Amino acid sequence: MNRPETLHPEKSEHLFHEDIAELLPFADLDEAQVREILQLATVHRVGPDKTYFEEGDSADNFFVLLDGFTRVVRTTKDGEQVVVLHIAPGQMFGIAKAFESENYTMTARAASKGIALSWPSKLWDSFIEGYPGFRTASRKAVGSRVTEMQDKIVSLATQKVEQRIAQAILRLAEQAGKETEQGIEIDFPLSRQDISEMTGTTLHSVSRCMSRWQRQGLVRSQRRRVVVCQPEALLA
Amino acid sequence: MNRPETLHPEKSEHLFHEDIAELLPFADLDEAQVREILQLATVHRVGPDKTYFEEGDSADNFFVLLDGFTRVVRTTKDGEQVVVLHIAPGQMFGIAKAFESENYTMTARAASKGIALSWPSKLWDSFIEGYPGFRTASRKAVGSRVTEMQDKIVSLATQKVEQRIAQAILRLAEQAGKETEQGIEIDFPLSRQDISEMTGTTLHSVSRCMSRWQRQGLVRSQRRRVVVCQPEALLA
DNA sequence: CAGTGAATTTGCGCAAGAGCAAAGATAATT
DNA sequence: AATTATCTTTGCTCTTGCGCAAATTCACTG
Numbered sequence A, B: 001m002n003r004p005e006t007l008h009p010e011k012s013e014h015l016f017h018e019d020i021a022e023l024l025p026f027a028d029l030d031e032a033q034v035r036e037i038l039q040l041a042t043v044h045r046v047g048p049d050k051t052y053f054e055e056g057d058s059a060d061n062f063f064v065l066l067d068g069f070t071r072v073v074r075t076t077k078d079g080e081q082v083v084v085l086h087i088a089p090g091q092m093f094g095i096a097k098a099f100e101s102e103n104y105t106m107t108a109r110a111a112s113k114g115i116a117l118s119w120p121s122k123l124w125d126s127f128i129e130g131y132p133g134f135r136t137a138s139r140k141a142v143g144s145r146v147t148e149m150q151d152k153i154v155s156l157a158t159q160k161v162e163q164r165i166a167q168a169i170l171r172l173a174e175q176a177g178k179e180t181e182q183g184i185e186i187d188f189p190l191s192r193q194d195i196s197e198m199t200g201t202t203l204h205s206v207s208r209c210m211s212r213w214q215r216q217g218l219v220r221s222q223r224r225r226v227v228v229c230q231p232e233a234l235l236a
Numbered sequence C: 001c002a003g004t005g006a007a008t009t010t011g012c013g014c015a016a017g018a019g020c021a022a023a024g025a026t027a028a029t030t
Numbered sequence D: 001a002a003t004t005a006t007c008t009t010t011g012c013t014c015t016t017g018c019g020c021a022a023a024t025t026c027a028c029t030g
Helices: A017-022 A031-039 A121-130 A132-158 A161-176 A192-199 A203-215 A231-235 B017-022 B031-039 B121-130 B132-158 B161-176 B192-199 B203-216 B231-235
Strands: A042-046 A051-053 A061-067 A070-075 A081-087 A107-110 A114-120 A177-179 A184-186 A219-222 A225-228 B042-046 B051-053 B061-067 B070-075 B081-087 B107-110 B114-120 B177-179 B184-186 B219-222 B225-228
Touching: A042 A051, A061 A121, A070 B132, A081 A132, A081 A161, A081 A192, A081 B132, A114 A121, A121 A132, A132 A161, A132 B070, A132 B081, A132 B132, A161 A177, A161 A184, A161 A192, A161 A203, A161 A225, A161 A231, A192 A203, A203 A219, B042 B051, B061 B121, B081 B132, B081 B161, B081 B192, B114 B121, B121 B132, B132 B161, B161 B177, B161 B184, B161 B192, B161 B203, B161 B225, B161 B231, B192 B203, B203 B219
Parallel strands: none
Antiparallel strands: A042 A114, A051 A107, A061 A114, A070 A081, A070 A107, A177 A184, A184 A225, A219 A225, B042 B114, B051 B107, B061 B114, B070 B081, B070 B107, B177 B184, B184 B225, B219 B225
16 A cells, blocks of 8 residues: 555645545445546644634634544523533544534634644635535434433432533543553543532542542552543443 | 415315515515415414424424414423523424434423414425525524523523523513513513523522512513513613 | 642531422323 | 312421531642
């Protein structure tokens, strides 16, 4: 295979046709189409806690995350952050066009160092029409977001803090879990504060909860690192 | 104007081209197209608390609500109900096709007597392609749902019970408000229990809250009837 | 390798709100 | 008009978990 392929406008050592073509949004495309699409793409490399875009910004681009995890966040008037959902590599985000919206309604902040591709929103319709796989992927993206948000609403509305935290951690372990000898490690830095923003509680309550689980051997957690040892036990 | 037009398969005294054509999903259609679409529609008339479809059902149809209000509800394992959002007349619902989903993920239950039209899901793509207004409307429907769910998540995660209840009632007053001399009346039966299911609390807390507001003259509420007298004051 | 700053742990007191129970009110039914 | 079912109110207790504060640990930087 003929390796390095240049990406516009920034050259990249690690992004290849093969990698991109595997991503759901670009499934079923032939090589020429992939090249065509990549020509139009902009590469974004962001450090931890940097944003791809902010709530209220004009929705000029849509994105596909290549690497790293991204939090989709809403900030309240008094500065509190609420994490609404997480984006995993291969998923689209910033797809305001799918909502007929002129502006982003949330902020996309990198949980860890990340890479994403973006395209001008004006290309959205032509992608939808020209690439069936893209249309399917965009619908699935919307669907899984809606599902995730539903689950979060039900969780917030009916469960106690402890259950909410457990559920949030298990979901992340599923989306961003990496096998280790210890157990499943969540593959990006995750503080008590972060978890509290996902579950609508305080970092104190999260800390207490996790300490207890640590004592019981259910999880193993150091500073901003979380390893789930007994996923089943957390369900109880 | 030539009045009664028959709807398939059930004849109807109150549904006319003029009414339907005004609905957002069918904006920009000419009379022939409206007739075409209505030919394919099924009419549903449901009583209060009856469902249009249930969570888990095969998503065979998509709907447009013509009259009445509909709650979109999720039920937890232990039978608790959570109201995720409300559908107003003119809006689409049951649009699993937009999520590339085979089944409904929630239950649609009529808050009051209601009328809806439905079409087989297999027509979704042809509607999307054939009627630009329909495509736009479906995106807007998804967008407003996502926005509403985001707001609910933020509300549940950061606000106290009292604020959540106030916000929920104000939203309904906006979506389903009818002007009266007393103030804005929510135009369908709404019990304390219903409100608690929207806000993730108990009917007791809702009752206490509303009683206080009643004493302060902010609302006026009898059994399953809610009138908002001072919307601004509820914001505090 | 010491120093600095961020993340975490933990204790304590308190308030919000859930849970339970019982009474009262309102609408529907016969 | 009497009966019944449903909805609502309200009091009381008890738990959850927040808010505040202080101590501690950990990672990074100079």
